[in-house]
Amino acid sequence: MRITHCRACNSPLVNRRAHATTCSSKCRNVVWRQSKVTMIPEKIIFSIANHALVTKAAEAAGKSINQYVHDRLTQSIEC
Ligand SMILES: [Zn+2]
Known part of the structure; x- marks a missing residue:
């Protein structure tokens, strides 16, 4: 069986769900924050x-x- 690693801290994911990508809610939050891009809306007026x-x-x-x-x-x- 292939052991995957946490996307945030790279610790081995053992005894986790088969599709788990992080080891804890803390690491899940880290990954979410890294993936989040802050966008600033701006209006543009065209003819x-x-x-x-x-x-x-x-x-x-x-x-x-x-x-x-x-x-x-x-x-x-x-x-
Ligand atoms: Zn982790």
């Missing part, structure tokens, strides 16, 4: 023409408008 362009581009990319604008803005800032 109707630009909104149509952004909507089309988001649909072409298979993303929501929010995700598309977020990705484009963060890409342009990171470059």
